[in-house]
Amino acid sequence: xxxxxxxxxxxxxxINERYRTPQIEMSPRVRIALLALRLYLLFLVGLMVYKFVxxxx
Amino acid sequence: xxxxxxxxxxxxxxxxAVQLYLVIAGPGLVVMIADNDAxxxxxxxxTGAKYGYNLIWxxxxxxxxxxxxxxxxVRLGAVTKRGHAxxxxxxxxxxxxxxxxxxxxxxxxxxxxxxxxxxxAALKIFGVPPWVTVVGVVAxxxxxxxxxxxxxxxxxxxxxxxxxxxxxxxAFMVNPSVSDIxxxxxxxxxAGGFNGxxxxxxxxxxxxxxxxWMLFFQQSSVVDKGLQEKDIPxxxxxxxxxxxxxxxxxxxxxxxxxxxxxxVDIESASQAAExxxxxxxxxxxxxxxxxxxxxLLGAICxxxxxxxxxxxxxxxxxxxxxxxxxAPWFYTSYFFTLITAGLxxxxxxAPLVLITLFVQxxxxxxxxxxxxxxxxxxxxxxxxxxxxxxxxxxxxxSFIVVAIVALSSxxxxxxxxxxxxx
Numbered sequence: 001x002x003x004x005x006x007x008x009x010x011x012x013x014x015i016n017e018r019y020r021t022p023q024i025e026m027s028p029r030v031r032i033a034l035l036a037l038r039l040y041l042l043f044l045v046g047l048m049v050y051k052f053v054x055x056x057x
Numbered sequence: 058x059x060x061x062x063x064x065x066x067x068x069x070x071x072x073x074a075v076q077l078y079l080v081i082a083g084p085g086l087v088v089m090i091a092d093n094d095a096x097x098x099x100x101x102x103x104t105g106a107k108y109g110y111n112l113i114w115x116x117x118x119x120x121x122x123x124x125x126x127x128x129x130x131v132r133l134g135a136v137t138k139r140g141h142a143x144x145x146x147x148x149x150x151x152x153x154x155x156x157x158x159x160x161x162x163x164x165x166x167x168x169x170x171x172x173x174x175x176x177x178a179a180l181k182i183f184g185v186p187p188w189v190t191v192v193g194v195v196a197x198x199x200x201x202x203x204x205x206x207x208x209x210x211x212x213x214x215x216x217x218x219x220x221x222x223x224x225x226x227x228a229f230m231v232n233p234s235v236s237d238i239x240x241x242x243x244x245x246x247x248a249g250g251f252n253g254x255x256x257x258x259x260x261x262x263x264x265x266x267x268x269x270w271m272l273f274f275q276q277s278s279v280v281d282k283g284l285q286e287k288d289i290p291x292x293x294x295x296x297x298x299x300x301x302x303x304x305x306x307x308x309x310x311x312x313x314x315x316x317x318x319x320x321v322d323i324e325s326a327s328q329a330a331e332x333x334x335x336x337x338x339x340x341x342x343x344x345x346x347x348x349x350x351x352x353l354l355g356a357i358c359x360x361x362x363x364x365x366x367x368x369x370x371x372x373x374x375x376x377x378x379x380x381x382x383x384a385p386w387f388y389t390s391y392f393f394t395l396i397t398a399g400l401x402x403x404x405x406x407a408p409l410v411l412i413t414l415f416v417q418x419x420x421x422x423x424x425x426x427x428x429x430x431x432x433x434x435x436x437x438x439x440x441x442x443x444x445x446x447x448x449x450x451x452x453x454x455s456f457i458v459v460a461i462v463a464l465s466s467x468x469x470x471x472x473x474x475x476x477x478x479x
Contacts (some may be wrong), residue, residue, distance in 0.1 A: 015371070022149050024234065024433060024434070033432075034149070
């Protein structure tokens with residue numbers, strides 16, 4: 001079991017290493033798009049958390 | 058003689074073109090028809106029952122919308138020879154890659170549960186117990202994928218696509234008024250004024266037309282089929298043909314429920330089928346068969362979308378052209394997703410309605426990201442070369458993406474806070 005988990009963790013590390021550097025050219029347009037996406041997702045996650053709190057209370 | 062030889066030449070040219078198309082046809086057609094999944098059929102049935110023919114014009118607008126989004130995956134797959142998940146990992150790094158992959162896994166699994174809900178409900182109308190449906194579907198899908206050839210899988214999937222046309226005779230059998238369809242359906246209008254209810258239906262129709270799994274599925278499918286750059290024009294045609302067909306099927310469903318069930322509150326396609334059976338047995342039967350077929354097609358494609366994506370990232374063999382012993386993890390993840398989703402439907406008292414609503418909310422977190430990545434990847438000259446988006450394609454694509462992101466987000470929010478748009 002431990003060996004299987006260890007192997008899996010190694011695989012994940014390999015993947016993270018392989019894709020560490022984004023290959024797309026980071027032009028200002030790409031940076032703005034990714035920033036907007038981050039903000040949008042934060043907003044959505046915030047809404048979901050708010051809904052979850054509402055459900056609990 | 059000259060005319061005869063010219064006609065013969067043209068006929069041969071057309072025959073060859075059709076033959077060539079039949080070889081390349083598949084990814085676009087299958088993904089688009091599978092887009093009319095169990096959830097989609099419910100949305101269209103409810104739209105027809107609520108608004109009659111009045112929103113047909115809006116469905117027609119969705120043809121170019123679906124086409125422009127999906128054709129980008131054809132180019133990306135044919136040029137880079139990579140699936141969408143791998144393209145995101147490679148292009149934007151591990152953070153966005155993991156976000157997309159895990160989100161896709163959750164959305165796909167939940168959507169798969171909704172497909173099983175649709176399939177079991179459809180066959181329950183004919184007295185088939187849910188467990189028989191689940192076991193039968195898993196066995197059928199095992200037979201379809203385990204033959205070890207992408208080509209065979211694709212042609213079987215296309216047969217199920219053809220069964221989706223069952224709504225067409227159904228629409229003719231309810232004798233709709235063609236003049237009413239033209240008058241009410243083809244002229245843009247908002248029946249009863251633009252209010253919260255109508256907005257919800259418009260958003261739901263968009264939400265069922267573009268789903269995140271479709272982007273991942275079609276790109277991986279293009280790669281697994283082995284389409285090359287030279288095949289892109291046919292791949293685009295395949296996508297256009299598929300998007301036209303999928304909207305045509307949606308229009309026929311709206312015509313059926315708009316004619317027979319106008320004014321009835323429809324909560325599911327199986328409820329629509331049962332009510333249709335009371336007025337016309339065969340139309341109701343067609344609706345139930347269509348619902349089962351839609352769920353099956355959706356399940357076939359969605360489970361593959363996840364398995365392909367995981368195979369690409371984890372480096373497992375991940376092609377339908379490989380047998381189980383050659384690609385064990387690919388098939389393990391395929392059957393694990395399928396069987397666990399099927400089992401959820403069999404759990405007594407499982408929160409199936411909550412799951413259906415949750416799918417829409419979670420999909421909203423993945424769709425904008427997948428669409429934004431798609432546009433950015435299609436502008437990456439280094440990898441796409443001459444197949445990069447043209448300025449016009451960027452304007453159209455960006456407009457569609459912004460509109461879909463805005464509307465699908467509002468849809469997701471309206472699912473979480475139903476009173477907000479009332």
